[in-house]
Protein backbone atom coordinates (compact mmCIF):
# COMPACT_ATOMS: atom_id res chain seq x y z
CA UNK A 1 0.00 0.00 0.00
CA UNK A 2 2.75 2.43 0.93
CA UNK A 3 4.43 1.83 -2.44
CA UNK A 4 1.17 2.49 -4.24
CA UNK A 5 0.82 5.78 -2.41
CA UNK A 6 4.39 6.73 -3.27
CA UNK A 7 3.69 5.90 -6.87
CA UNK A 8 0.52 8.01 -6.88
CA UNK A 9 2.32 10.85 -5.16
CA UNK A 10 5.01 10.88 -7.84
CA UNK A 11 2.35 11.45 -10.46
CA UNK A 12 1.41 14.78 -8.88
CA UNK A 13 4.95 16.09 -9.14
CA UNK A 14 4.91 19.38 -11.07
CA UNK A 15 1.27 18.80 -11.91
CA UNK A 16 -1.23 21.63 -12.07
CA UNK A 17 -2.96 20.26 -8.97
CA UNK A 18 0.17 20.49 -6.85
CA UNK A 19 0.71 24.10 -7.93
CA UNK A 20 -2.89 24.90 -7.17
CA UNK A 21 -2.38 23.78 -3.58
CA UNK A 22 0.56 26.11 -3.09
CA UNK A 23 -0.87 29.07 -4.95
CA UNK A 24 -4.31 28.59 -3.42
CA UNK A 25 -2.81 28.44 0.04
CA UNK A 26 -0.74 31.58 -0.31
CA UNK A 27 -3.00 33.73 -2.46
CA UNK A 28 -5.19 35.29 0.24
CA UNK A 29 -2.38 35.71 2.82
CA UNK A 30 -0.25 37.50 0.24
CA UNK A 31 -3.04 39.95 -0.51
CA UNK A 32 -3.42 40.76 3.17
CA UNK A 33 0.32 41.01 3.60
CA UNK A 34 0.48 43.48 0.74
CA UNK A 35 -2.35 45.41 2.30
CA UNK A 36 -0.49 45.58 5.62
CA UNK A 37 2.69 46.80 4.00
CA UNK A 38 0.75 49.47 2.18
CA UNK A 39 -0.51 50.82 5.51
CA UNK A 40 2.88 50.64 7.07
CA UNK A 41 2.30 53.40 9.61
CA UNK A 42 -0.44 51.55 11.50
CA UNK A 43 1.45 48.27 11.64
CA UNK A 44 3.18 48.71 14.95
CA UNK A 45 -0.03 49.85 16.56
CA UNK A 46 -1.93 46.86 15.15
CA UNK A 47 0.71 44.41 16.24
CA UNK A 48 0.22 45.50 19.81
CA UNK A 49 -3.51 44.69 19.76
CA UNK A 50 -4.44 41.46 21.52
CA UNK A 51 -6.86 40.41 18.79
CA UNK A 52 -4.40 40.68 15.92
CA UNK A 53 -4.11 36.93 15.25
CA UNK A 54 -7.81 36.28 15.39
CA UNK A 55 -8.49 39.25 13.13
CA UNK A 56 -6.36 37.95 10.27
CA UNK A 57 -7.38 34.35 10.86
CA UNK A 58 -11.04 35.30 10.45
CA UNK A 59 -10.41 37.61 7.53
CA UNK A 60 -8.52 34.95 5.60
CA UNK A 61 -10.86 32.09 6.39
CA UNK A 62 -13.89 34.13 5.45
CA UNK A 63 -12.95 34.17 1.78
CA UNK A 64 -11.38 30.76 1.92
CA UNK A 65 -14.13 28.73 3.56
CA UNK A 66 -17.09 30.13 1.68
CA UNK A 67 -15.57 30.75 -1.71
CA UNK A 68 -12.13 29.51 -2.57
CA UNK A 69 -11.78 26.23 -0.72
CA UNK A 70 -14.86 24.56 -2.23
CA UNK A 71 -13.82 25.70 -5.69
CA UNK A 72 -10.24 24.63 -5.07
CA UNK A 73 -11.28 21.15 -3.98
CA UNK A 74 -13.58 20.77 -6.98
CA UNK A 75 -10.72 21.70 -9.30
CA UNK A 76 -7.97 19.74 -7.56
CA UNK A 77 -9.83 16.46 -7.29
CA UNK A 78 -10.76 16.67 -10.97
CA UNK A 79 -7.18 17.46 -11.92
CA UNK A 80 -5.79 14.54 -9.95
CA UNK A 81 -8.02 11.91 -11.53
CA UNK A 82 -7.76 13.67 -14.87
CA UNK A 83 -4.05 12.84 -14.86
CA UNK A 84 -4.98 9.23 -15.71
CA UNK A 85 -7.75 10.01 -18.17
CA UNK A 86 -5.90 12.68 -20.08
CA UNK A 87 -2.73 10.63 -20.45
CA UNK A 88 -4.66 7.45 -21.20
CA UNK A 89 -2.83 5.69 -18.41
CA UNK A 90 -5.67 3.91 -16.60
CA UNK A 91 -5.06 0.84 -18.74
CA UNK A 92 -1.47 0.63 -17.53
CA UNK A 93 -2.44 1.27 -13.91
CA UNK A 94 -5.01 -1.51 -14.10
CA UNK A 95 -2.54 -4.05 -15.44
CA UNK A 96 -0.21 -3.62 -12.47
CA UNK A 97 -0.39 -6.25 -9.74
CA UNK A 98 -2.34 -4.01 -7.36
CA UNK A 99 -5.75 -4.63 -5.90
CA UNK A 100 -8.40 -2.27 -7.19
CA UNK A 101 -9.06 -1.21 -3.62
CA UNK A 102 -5.39 -0.29 -3.22
CA UNK A 103 -5.44 1.91 -6.30
CA UNK A 104 -8.68 3.54 -5.17
CA UNK A 105 -7.41 4.24 -1.66
CA UNK A 106 -3.93 5.36 -2.75
CA UNK A 107 -5.45 8.07 -4.92
CA UNK A 108 -7.80 9.14 -2.16
CA UNK A 109 -4.91 9.31 0.30
CA UNK A 110 -2.99 11.52 -2.12
CA UNK A 111 -5.97 13.86 -2.44
CA UNK A 112 -6.42 14.04 1.33
CA UNK A 113 -2.70 14.61 1.80
CA UNK A 114 -2.89 17.52 -0.61
CA UNK A 115 -5.81 18.89 1.36
CA UNK A 116 -3.72 18.69 4.55
CA UNK A 117 -0.82 20.26 2.72
CA UNK A 118 -3.08 23.10 1.74
CA UNK A 119 -4.22 23.60 5.34
CA UNK A 120 -0.62 23.78 6.50
CA UNK A 121 0.36 26.26 3.81
CA UNK A 122 -2.68 28.43 4.39
CA UNK A 123 -2.20 28.57 8.16
CA UNK A 124 1.48 29.24 7.61
CA UNK A 125 0.47 32.06 5.27
CA UNK A 126 -1.76 33.59 7.91
CA UNK A 127 1.10 33.46 10.38
CA UNK A 128 3.33 35.19 7.83
CA UNK A 129 0.93 38.13 7.44
CA UNK A 130 1.41 39.01 11.03
CA UNK A 131 4.94 37.78 11.61
CA UNK A 132 6.83 38.57 8.43
CA UNK A 133 7.15 42.35 8.97
CA UNK A 134 8.75 41.70 12.37
CA UNK A 135 11.24 39.24 10.91
CA UNK A 136 12.80 42.18 9.08
CA UNK A 137 12.96 44.00 12.37
CA UNK A 138 10.81 46.92 11.34
CA UNK A 139 8.11 46.28 13.94
CA UNK A 140 7.93 44.24 17.10
CA UNK A 141 6.57 40.70 16.98
CA UNK A 142 3.01 40.74 18.44
CA UNK A 143 2.98 40.28 22.16
CA UNK A 144 -0.37 38.52 22.12
CA UNK A 145 -0.04 34.73 22.04
CA UNK A 146 -1.53 32.80 19.12
CA UNK A 147 -4.86 31.31 20.27
CA UNK A 148 -3.83 27.83 19.14
CA UNK A 149 -6.79 26.02 20.67
CA UNK A 150 -9.38 28.07 18.83
CA UNK A 151 -7.46 27.96 15.56
CA UNK A 152 -6.98 24.23 15.92
CA UNK A 153 -10.67 23.73 16.51
CA UNK A 154 -11.60 25.81 13.46
CA UNK A 155 -9.10 24.02 11.25
CA UNK A 156 -10.41 20.69 12.44
CA UNK A 157 -13.97 21.64 11.54
CA UNK A 158 -13.01 23.10 8.18
CA UNK A 159 -11.21 19.89 7.40
CA UNK A 160 -14.30 17.87 8.19
CA UNK A 161 -16.43 20.33 6.24
CA UNK A 162 -14.22 19.75 3.19
CA UNK A 163 -14.65 15.99 3.23
CA UNK A 164 -18.10 15.74 1.60
CA UNK A 165 -16.82 17.84 -1.30
CA UNK A 166 -13.79 15.56 -1.66
CA UNK A 167 -16.03 12.49 -1.56
CA UNK A 168 -18.54 13.55 -4.19
CA UNK A 169 -15.96 15.09 -6.48
CA UNK A 170 -13.88 11.90 -6.26
CA UNK A 171 -16.93 9.84 -7.18
CA UNK A 172 -17.76 12.04 -10.16
CA UNK A 173 -14.28 12.54 -11.51
CA UNK A 174 -13.43 8.83 -11.26
CA UNK A 175 -16.59 7.88 -13.06
CA UNK A 176 -16.69 10.38 -15.89
CA UNK A 177 -13.94 10.53 -18.44
CA UNK A 178 -15.04 14.03 -19.41
CA UNK A 179 -13.90 16.40 -16.68
CA UNK A 180 -16.65 18.89 -17.52
CA UNK A 181 -19.09 16.61 -15.69
CA UNK A 182 -17.48 16.74 -12.22
CA UNK A 183 -16.70 20.41 -12.73
CA UNK A 184 -20.23 21.27 -13.81
CA UNK A 185 -21.96 19.27 -11.10
CA UNK A 186 -19.53 20.58 -8.50
CA UNK A 187 -20.17 24.19 -9.48
CA UNK A 188 -23.93 23.64 -9.51
CA UNK A 189 -23.91 22.29 -5.96
CA UNK A 190 -21.59 25.10 -4.93
CA UNK A 191 -24.01 27.73 -6.23
CA UNK A 192 -26.91 25.89 -4.60
CA UNK A 193 -24.98 26.04 -1.34
CA UNK A 194 -24.58 29.79 -1.47
CA UNK A 195 -28.24 30.30 -2.28
CA UNK A 196 -29.30 27.69 0.25
CA UNK A 197 -27.51 29.25 3.21
CA UNK A 198 -30.59 31.26 4.13
CA UNK A 199 -32.87 28.31 3.72
CA UNK A 200 -33.89 26.36 6.78
CA UNK A 201 -32.86 23.04 5.24
CA UNK A 202 -29.66 24.47 3.77
CA UNK A 203 -27.63 22.21 6.01
CA UNK A 204 -28.75 19.26 3.88
CA UNK A 205 -26.62 20.47 0.98
CA UNK A 206 -23.39 18.48 1.21
CA UNK A 207 -21.14 21.39 0.27
CA UNK A 208 -22.57 23.80 2.82
CA UNK A 209 -20.63 22.79 5.93
CA UNK A 210 -17.59 24.95 5.38
CA UNK A 211 -19.85 27.99 5.42
CA UNK A 212 -21.79 26.78 8.46
CA UNK A 213 -18.59 26.11 10.33
CA UNK A 214 -17.25 29.54 9.47
CA UNK A 215 -20.41 31.37 10.49
CA UNK A 216 -20.31 29.31 13.65
CA UNK A 217 -24.10 29.55 13.98
CA UNK A 218 -25.04 25.95 14.35
CA UNK A 219 -26.63 26.25 17.77
CA UNK A 220 -30.19 26.40 16.42
CA UNK A 221 -29.49 23.21 14.45
CA UNK A 222 -28.01 21.53 17.49
CA UNK A 223 -31.16 22.46 19.38
CA UNK A 224 -33.14 20.50 16.79
CA UNK A 225 -30.79 17.58 17.35
CA UNK A 226 -28.88 18.11 14.11
CA UNK A 227 -25.14 17.88 14.34
CA UNK A 228 -23.67 19.03 11.06
CA UNK A 229 -20.26 17.73 12.07
CA UNK A 230 -21.64 14.22 11.81
CA UNK A 231 -23.64 15.14 8.71
CA UNK A 232 -20.39 16.04 6.99
CA UNK A 233 -18.70 12.82 8.06
CA UNK A 234 -21.79 10.85 7.02
CA UNK A 235 -21.88 12.38 3.56
CA UNK A 236 -18.18 11.68 3.15
CA UNK A 237 -18.65 8.04 4.09
CA UNK A 238 -21.61 7.63 1.71
CA UNK A 239 -19.93 9.39 -1.22
CA UNK A 240 -16.70 7.48 -0.78
CA UNK A 241 -18.59 4.20 -0.56
CA UNK A 242 -20.49 5.00 -3.75
CA UNK A 243 -17.27 6.08 -5.45
CA UNK A 244 -15.75 2.72 -4.56
CA UNK A 245 -18.73 0.78 -5.90
CA UNK A 246 -18.82 2.72 -9.14
CA UNK A 247 -15.10 2.23 -9.57
CA UNK A 248 -15.18 -1.45 -8.65
CA UNK A 249 -17.99 -2.33 -11.02
CA UNK A 250 -17.00 -0.21 -13.98
CA UNK A 251 -17.40 -2.42 -17.02
CA UNK A 252 -14.23 -1.43 -18.74
CA UNK A 253 -11.00 -0.57 -17.00
CA UNK A 254 -10.03 1.65 -19.92
CA UNK B 255 5.49 -27.84 -24.46
CA UNK B 256 3.17 -25.96 -22.14
CA UNK B 257 1.03 -23.02 -23.09
CA UNK B 258 1.78 -19.63 -21.69
CA UNK B 259 -1.67 -18.39 -22.66
CA UNK B 260 -4.57 -20.70 -23.21
CA UNK B 261 -8.10 -19.47 -23.78
CA UNK B 262 -11.27 -21.29 -24.65
CA UNK B 263 -14.55 -19.93 -25.90
CA UNK B 264 -14.01 -16.22 -25.38
CA UNK B 265 -16.98 -14.19 -26.55
CA UNK B 266 -17.36 -10.51 -26.09
CA UNK B 267 -20.28 -8.15 -26.60
CA UNK B 268 -19.87 -4.39 -26.33
CA UNK B 269 -23.64 -4.19 -26.59
CA UNK B 270 -26.39 -6.77 -27.01
CA UNK B 271 -26.32 -6.41 -30.76
CA UNK B 272 -22.61 -6.03 -31.31
CA UNK B 273 -20.65 -9.22 -30.78
CA UNK B 274 -17.00 -8.35 -31.22
CA UNK B 275 -15.39 -11.69 -30.37
CA UNK B 276 -16.72 -15.13 -31.33
CA UNK B 277 -15.43 -18.17 -29.50
CA UNK B 278 -11.74 -17.22 -29.44
CA UNK B 279 -9.37 -20.10 -28.71
CA UNK B 280 -5.79 -19.01 -28.25
CA UNK B 281 -2.81 -21.27 -27.62
CA UNK B 282 0.39 -19.35 -27.12
CA UNK B 283 3.29 -21.76 -26.58
CA UNK B 284 5.70 -21.07 -23.75
CA UNK B 285 8.77 -19.23 -25.00
CA UNK B 286 7.30 -18.40 -28.41
CA UNK B 287 6.97 -15.13 -30.22
CA UNK B 288 3.35 -15.16 -31.20
CA UNK B 289 2.11 -12.87 -33.95
CA UNK B 290 -1.52 -11.93 -33.50
CA UNK B 291 -2.70 -10.71 -36.85
CA UNK B 292 -5.83 -9.14 -38.20
CA UNK B 293 -7.03 -6.12 -40.13
CA UNK B 294 -8.34 -2.98 -38.42
CA UNK B 295 -11.31 -3.65 -36.20
CA UNK B 296 -10.77 -7.42 -36.18
CA UNK B 297 -10.78 -7.62 -32.40
CA UNK B 298 -7.07 -7.82 -31.58
CA UNK B 299 -7.09 -5.08 -28.97
CA UNK B 300 -10.33 -6.36 -27.47
CA UNK B 301 -8.81 -9.84 -27.10
CA UNK B 302 -5.62 -8.52 -25.51
CA UNK B 303 -7.62 -6.32 -23.13
CA UNK B 304 -9.57 -9.37 -22.05
CA UNK B 305 -6.34 -11.27 -21.42
CA UNK B 306 -5.14 -8.47 -19.15
CA UNK B 307 -8.40 -8.15 -17.28
CA UNK B 308 -9.07 -4.67 -18.65
CA UNK B 309 -12.44 -5.87 -19.87
CA UNK B 310 -14.76 -7.95 -17.78
CA UNK B 311 -14.78 -11.53 -19.02
CA UNK B 312 -18.21 -12.49 -20.32
CA UNK B 313 -17.74 -16.14 -21.21
CA UNK B 314 -15.07 -18.77 -21.62
CA UNK B 315 -11.81 -19.39 -19.80
CA UNK B 316 -8.48 -17.64 -19.66
CA UNK B 317 -5.44 -19.49 -18.37
CA UNK B 318 -2.11 -17.73 -18.13
CA UNK B 319 1.04 -19.47 -16.88
CA UNK B 320 -1.20 -22.50 -16.41
CA UNK B 321 -3.43 -20.75 -13.86
CA UNK B 322 -6.96 -19.43 -14.28
CA UNK B 323 -6.72 -15.66 -14.61
CA UNK B 324 -9.41 -14.19 -12.37
CA UNK B 325 -8.53 -15.91 -9.07
CA UNK B 326 -4.81 -15.29 -9.63
CA UNK B 327 -5.11 -11.85 -11.13
CA UNK B 328 -2.39 -10.13 -9.12
CA UNK B 329 0.25 -12.83 -9.23
CA UNK B 330 -0.28 -13.24 -12.98
CA UNK B 331 -0.24 -9.52 -13.73
CA UNK B 332 3.01 -9.20 -11.78
CA UNK B 333 4.68 -11.33 -14.42
CA UNK B 334 3.20 -9.62 -17.49
CA UNK B 335 4.47 -6.51 -19.21
CA UNK B 336 2.06 -4.80 -21.57
CA UNK B 337 1.66 -2.05 -24.08
CA UNK B 338 -1.93 -1.65 -25.24
CA UNK B 339 -2.76 0.62 -28.19
CA UNK B 340 -0.79 3.70 -27.16
CA UNK B 341 2.03 4.09 -24.65
CA UNK B 342 0.79 5.10 -21.20
CA UNK B 343 2.89 8.10 -20.25
CA UNK B 344 2.47 10.96 -17.83
CA UNK B 345 3.16 13.86 -20.14
CA UNK B 346 4.23 16.32 -17.43
CA UNK B 347 7.02 14.03 -16.23
CA UNK B 348 10.35 12.91 -17.67
CA UNK B 349 11.10 9.42 -18.93
CA UNK B 350 12.90 8.52 -15.70
CA UNK B 351 10.09 9.86 -13.51
CA UNK B 352 7.59 7.86 -15.54
CA UNK B 353 9.57 4.68 -14.99
CA UNK B 354 9.97 5.50 -11.30
CA UNK B 355 6.18 5.48 -10.93
CA UNK B 356 6.01 1.89 -12.17
CA UNK B 357 9.17 0.87 -10.34
CA UNK B 358 7.49 1.80 -7.05
CA UNK B 359 4.50 -0.36 -7.85
CA UNK B 360 6.40 -3.42 -9.07
CA UNK B 361 9.13 -2.98 -6.47
CA UNK B 362 11.79 -4.04 -8.95
CA UNK B 363 15.42 -2.95 -8.52
CA UNK B 364 16.01 0.76 -9.22
CA UNK B 365 18.78 0.01 -11.69
CA UNK B 366 16.20 -1.54 -14.02
CA UNK B 367 15.20 2.02 -14.94
CA UNK B 368 18.56 2.80 -16.56
CA UNK B 369 18.72 -0.69 -18.00
CA UNK B 370 15.45 -0.43 -19.93
CA UNK B 371 16.18 3.14 -21.00
CA UNK B 372 19.42 1.95 -22.57
CA UNK B 373 17.77 -1.13 -24.03
CA UNK B 374 15.17 0.96 -25.83
CA UNK B 375 17.63 3.64 -26.85
CA UNK B 376 16.19 6.64 -25.02
CA UNK B 377 18.69 6.98 -22.19
CA UNK B 378 19.70 10.49 -23.17
CA UNK B 379 16.35 12.31 -22.96
CA UNK B 380 17.32 13.87 -19.63
CA UNK B 381 14.94 16.51 -18.34
CA UNK B 382 12.68 16.46 -21.38
CA UNK B 383 9.02 15.94 -20.52
CA UNK B 384 7.45 12.98 -22.28
CA UNK B 385 4.76 15.30 -23.61
CA UNK B 386 7.46 16.74 -25.85
CA UNK B 387 8.66 13.35 -27.09
CA UNK B 388 8.29 12.36 -30.72
CA UNK B 389 5.87 9.55 -31.51
CA UNK B 390 8.70 7.04 -31.83
CA UNK B 391 10.31 8.09 -28.55
CA UNK B 392 6.98 7.69 -26.78
CA UNK B 393 6.60 4.25 -28.28
CA UNK B 394 10.07 3.29 -27.08
CA UNK B 395 9.32 4.50 -23.58
CA UNK B 396 6.06 2.54 -23.68
CA UNK B 397 8.09 -0.58 -24.41
CA UNK B 398 10.55 0.34 -21.66
CA UNK B 399 7.62 0.48 -19.22
CA UNK B 400 6.49 -2.96 -20.37
CA UNK B 401 9.99 -4.39 -19.89
CA UNK B 402 10.75 -2.67 -16.59
CA UNK B 403 9.93 -5.46 -14.15
CA UNK B 404 11.52 -8.22 -16.30
CA UNK B 405 8.20 -9.93 -17.06
CA UNK B 406 7.81 -13.55 -18.16
CA UNK B 407 5.21 -12.60 -20.75
CA UNK B 408 5.13 -9.52 -22.91
CA UNK B 409 1.89 -8.41 -24.54
CA UNK B 410 2.45 -5.73 -27.16
CA UNK B 411 -0.41 -4.24 -29.17
CA UNK B 412 0.95 -2.82 -32.42
CA UNK B 413 4.24 -1.75 -30.83
CA UNK B 414 5.78 -0.58 -34.09
CA UNK B 415 3.26 2.24 -34.47
CA UNK B 416 5.15 5.38 -35.30
CA UNK B 417 8.58 3.82 -35.45
CA UNK B 418 10.81 4.62 -38.43
CA UNK B 419 12.17 1.69 -40.52
CA UNK B 420 15.37 1.69 -38.50
CA UNK B 421 13.35 1.67 -35.30
CA UNK B 422 11.27 -1.26 -36.51
CA UNK B 423 14.38 -3.31 -37.23
CA UNK B 424 15.87 -2.33 -33.86
CA UNK B 425 12.70 -3.30 -32.07
CA UNK B 426 12.60 -6.63 -33.86
CA UNK B 427 16.19 -7.29 -32.80
CA UNK B 428 15.44 -6.25 -29.24
CA UNK B 429 12.42 -8.55 -28.97
CA UNK B 430 14.29 -11.45 -30.53
CA UNK B 431 17.17 -10.87 -28.14
CA UNK B 432 15.10 -10.82 -24.95
CA UNK B 433 13.12 -13.80 -26.18
CA UNK B 434 16.29 -15.82 -26.75
CA UNK B 435 18.25 -14.65 -23.74
CA UNK B 436 15.60 -14.95 -21.09
CA UNK B 437 13.05 -17.18 -22.79
CA UNK B 438 10.25 -14.69 -22.30
CA UNK B 439 7.07 -15.28 -24.26
CA UNK B 440 6.00 -12.43 -26.50
CA UNK B 441 2.57 -11.77 -27.98
CA UNK B 442 2.70 -9.07 -30.59
CA UNK B 443 -0.28 -7.85 -32.57
CA UNK B 444 -0.12 -6.26 -35.96
CA UNK B 445 -2.18 -5.72 -39.06
CA UNK B 446 0.87 -6.14 -41.27
CA UNK B 447 2.11 -9.66 -41.69
CA UNK B 448 5.26 -8.55 -43.49
CA UNK B 449 6.22 -6.50 -40.48
CA UNK B 450 6.46 -9.40 -38.07
CA UNK B 451 6.91 -12.38 -40.38
CA UNK B 452 10.67 -12.29 -39.81
CA UNK B 453 10.23 -12.28 -36.05
CA UNK B 454 7.46 -14.63 -35.00
CA UNK B 455 7.52 -18.35 -34.38
CA UNK B 456 3.75 -18.77 -34.15
CA UNK B 457 0.83 -17.02 -35.72
CA UNK B 458 -2.82 -16.45 -34.93
CA UNK B 459 -5.03 -14.75 -37.46
CA UNK B 460 -8.27 -13.11 -36.45
CA UNK B 461 -10.89 -11.55 -38.67
CA UNK B 462 -14.23 -10.05 -37.68
CA UNK B 463 -13.79 -11.51 -34.22
CA UNK B 464 -13.21 -15.08 -35.38
CA UNK B 465 -9.95 -17.03 -35.41
CA UNK B 466 -9.07 -17.94 -39.00
CA UNK B 467 -5.79 -19.69 -38.42
CA UNK B 468 -3.55 -20.63 -35.56
CA UNK B 469 -0.31 -22.53 -35.68
CA UNK B 470 3.44 -22.38 -36.10
CA UNK B 471 4.79 -20.07 -38.76
CA UNK B 472 6.06 -23.15 -40.67
CA UNK B 473 2.53 -24.30 -41.14
CA UNK B 474 1.53 -20.98 -42.61
CA UNK B 475 4.55 -21.27 -44.88
CA UNK B 476 3.39 -24.69 -46.07
CA UNK B 477 0.05 -23.22 -46.92
CA UNK B 478 1.88 -20.58 -48.84
CA UNK B 479 3.98 -23.09 -50.74
CA UNK B 480 0.96 -25.05 -51.80
CA UNK B 481 -0.32 -21.84 -53.29
CA UNK B 482 2.74 -20.91 -55.25
CA UNK B 483 2.39 -20.92 -59.01
CA UNK B 484 4.31 -20.87 -62.25
CA UNK B 485 4.03 -18.07 -64.79
CA UNK B 486 5.21 -18.50 -68.36
CA UNK B 487 5.33 -15.71 -70.89
CA UNK B 488 5.37 -16.85 -74.51
CA UNK B 489 5.02 -15.42 -78.02
CA UNK B 490 1.92 -17.53 -78.77
CA UNK B 491 -0.23 -17.68 -75.69
CA UNK B 492 -3.17 -19.67 -77.06
CA UNK B 493 -1.05 -22.36 -78.61
CA UNK B 494 1.06 -22.57 -75.49
CA UNK B 495 -1.99 -22.78 -73.26
CA UNK B 496 -3.30 -25.83 -75.11
CA UNK B 497 0.08 -27.52 -74.72
CA UNK B 498 0.32 -26.65 -71.05
CA UNK B 499 -3.16 -27.97 -70.39
CA UNK B 500 -2.19 -31.20 -72.11
CA UNK B 501 0.90 -31.62 -69.97
CA UNK B 502 -0.18 -30.30 -66.60
CA UNK B 503 -3.97 -30.44 -66.72
CA UNK B 504 -4.77 -27.22 -64.97
CA UNK B 505 -3.61 -24.03 -66.69
CA UNK B 506 -5.04 -20.58 -67.18
CA UNK B 507 -4.28 -17.53 -69.22
CA UNK B 508 -3.93 -14.39 -67.12
CA UNK B 509 -2.84 -11.14 -68.78
CA UNK B 510 -1.56 -13.09 -71.76
CA UNK B 511 0.65 -15.23 -69.54
CA UNK B 512 0.17 -18.85 -68.69
CA UNK B 513 -0.43 -19.56 -65.00
CA UNK B 514 0.13 -23.05 -63.66
CA UNK B 515 -0.02 -24.52 -60.19
CA UNK B 516 3.21 -25.52 -58.48
CA UNK B 517 5.26 -27.92 -60.71
CA UNK B 518 8.40 -29.94 -60.13
CA UNK B 519 11.58 -29.19 -62.06
CA UNK B 520 11.37 -32.01 -64.60
CA UNK B 521 7.87 -31.01 -65.61
CA UNK B 522 8.99 -27.44 -66.11
CA UNK B 523 11.92 -28.58 -68.27
CA UNK B 524 9.65 -30.89 -70.27
CA UNK B 525 7.12 -28.16 -70.84
CA UNK B 526 9.79 -25.75 -71.99
CA UNK B 527 11.11 -28.38 -74.40
CA UNK B 528 7.63 -28.85 -75.87
CA UNK B 529 7.25 -25.11 -76.42
CA UNK B 530 10.57 -24.92 -78.18
CA UNK B 531 9.74 -27.92 -80.35
CA UNK B 532 6.41 -26.31 -81.29
CA UNK B 533 8.23 -23.13 -82.30
CA UNK B 534 6.70 -21.08 -79.50
CA UNK B 535 9.10 -18.41 -78.32
CA UNK B 536 9.50 -18.52 -74.54
CA UNK B 537 10.36 -15.15 -73.03
CA UNK B 538 10.20 -15.83 -69.34
CA UNK B 539 9.47 -18.60 -66.83
CA UNK B 540 8.98 -17.42 -63.27
CA UNK B 541 7.82 -19.03 -60.09
CA UNK B 542 5.39 -16.84 -58.24
CA UNK B 543 5.18 -17.47 -54.52
CA UNK B 544 2.14 -16.01 -52.93
CA UNK B 545 3.64 -13.84 -50.27
CA UNK B 546 2.21 -14.07 -46.79
CA UNK B 547 0.45 -10.79 -47.34
CA UNK B 548 -1.75 -12.19 -50.07
CA UNK B 549 -2.46 -15.36 -48.10
CA UNK B 550 -3.41 -13.15 -45.24
CA UNK B 551 -5.65 -11.17 -47.54
CA UNK B 552 -7.29 -14.32 -48.81
CA UNK B 553 -7.90 -15.59 -45.31
CA UNK B 554 -9.35 -12.39 -44.08
CA UNK B 555 -11.28 -11.53 -47.21
CA UNK B 556 -13.65 -14.48 -46.98
CA UNK B 557 -15.69 -16.12 -44.32
CA UNK B 558 -14.29 -19.39 -42.98
CA UNK B 559 -16.73 -21.59 -44.87
CA UNK B 560 -15.74 -20.11 -48.20
CA UNK B 561 -12.10 -19.95 -47.29
CA UNK B 562 -10.18 -22.13 -49.75
CA UNK B 563 -7.26 -22.44 -47.41
CA UNK B 564 -8.98 -23.98 -44.45
Ligand SMILES: Nc1ncnc2c1ncn2[C@@H]1O[C@H](COP(=O)(O)OP(=O)(O)OP(=O)(O)O)[C@@H](O)[C@H]1O
Pocket residue numbers: 268274292293294295296297298299300301445
Ligand atom coordinates in the same frame (compact mmCIF):
# COMPACT_ATOMS: atom_id res chain seq x y z
N1 LIG C 1 -15.30 0.65 -26.24
C1 LIG C 1 -15.93 0.12 -27.30
N2 LIG C 1 -17.26 0.19 -27.43
C2 LIG C 1 -17.90 -0.36 -28.48
N3 LIG C 1 -17.29 -1.01 -29.46
C3 LIG C 1 -15.96 -1.14 -29.42
C4 LIG C 1 -15.20 -0.58 -28.33
N4 LIG C 1 -13.90 -0.86 -28.54
C5 LIG C 1 -13.85 -1.54 -29.69
N5 LIG C 1 -15.08 -1.73 -30.22
C6 LIG C 1 -15.39 -2.46 -31.46
O1 LIG C 1 -14.82 -3.73 -31.40
C7 LIG C 1 -14.31 -4.12 -32.66
C8 LIG C 1 -12.89 -4.60 -32.51
O2 LIG C 1 -12.08 -3.53 -32.09
P1 LIG C 1 -10.57 -3.73 -31.70
O3 LIG C 1 -10.09 -2.45 -31.14
O4 LIG C 1 -10.43 -4.95 -30.87
O5 LIG C 1 -9.89 -3.97 -33.12
P2 LIG C 1 -8.37 -4.16 -33.49
O6 LIG C 1 -8.24 -5.49 -34.09
O7 LIG C 1 -7.52 -3.86 -32.33
O8 LIG C 1 -8.18 -3.07 -34.62
P3 LIG C 1 -6.96 -2.09 -34.94
O9 LIG C 1 -6.03 -2.82 -35.85
O10 LIG C 1 -7.63 -0.98 -35.67
O11 LIG C 1 -6.34 -1.68 -33.66
C9 LIG C 1 -14.48 -2.92 -33.57
O12 LIG C 1 -15.58 -3.18 -34.41
C10 LIG C 1 -14.78 -1.79 -32.66
O13 LIG C 1 -15.69 -0.90 -33.25
Ligand SMILES: [Mg+2]
Pocket residue numbers: 298299300339411
Ligand atom coordinates in the same frame (compact mmCIF):
# COMPACT_ATOMS: atom_id res chain seq x y z
MG1 LIG D 1 -6.12 -2.34 -31.88
